[in-house]
Amino acid sequence: MVGVLPGQHAEVLRSATSLAEKMSAPLLCAYVDEASYLVEWDPARSAHRLSLHPDKDDADVRAVSEELRGVVGAACAGKPVEWTLRILAGDPARALGHVAAEVSASMIIVGTPERGLGHRISAALNGSVAAWLTRHQDRPVLVVPARMGAHRDEPE
Numbered sequence: 001m002v003g004v005l006p007g008q009h010a011e012v013l014r015s016a017t018s019l020a021e022k023m024s025a026p027l028l029c030a031y032v033d034e035a036s037y038l039v040e041w042d043p044a045r046s047a048h049r050l051s052l053h054p055d056k057d058d059a060d061v062r063a064v065s066e067e068l069r070g071v072v073g074a075a076c077a078g079k080p081v082e083w084t085l086r087i088l089a090g091d092p093a094r095a096l097g098h099v100a101a102e103v104s105a106s107m108i109i110v111g112t113p114e115r116g117l118g119h120r121i122s123a124a125l126n127g128s129v130a131a132w133l134t135r136h137q138d139r140p141v142l143v144v145p146a147r148m149g150a151h152r153d154e155p156e
Helices: 011-023 058-076 092-103 117-126 129-136
Strands: 027-033 036-040 048-051 083-089 108-111 141-144
Touching: 011 027, 011 058, 011 108, 011 141, 027 058, 027 092, 058 083, 083 092, 092 108, 092 129, 108 129, 129 141
Parallel strands: 027 083, 108 141
Antiparallel strands: 036 048
16 A cells, blocks of 8 residues: 655655565555545445545545546556555544455555645644654554655755
């Protein structure tokens, strides 16, 4: 299982698809809409969620979903990897943990936090998804860093 989000560095999906291919395993990609929170967890149905931004339209979520389907599809193109995309709601770390337990994922793959002051402040206030998962999961967590050249501030 891999956590995905728009604008994420490509190395996360590259690593996830490569592992899925080598293990002959299906790849579950999960995006967590942080602007919503979970009001009911029912694995048999889609999660019921309420928006923290009532003016936010479901069209926004559909647009992100379609964008991610294109990105994941491109990453899996030409590889014998069966993949699915699930849209989740709520706290990213806990949502990813719930789904990993639900599907008995053998591993959770996430990327490192993005660079920049805004992302550092957000991680300080909300906590790091990768850090929370590594402390609270009973399954392996692979944290994939962005490929960086030596002494560079920009991804290659």
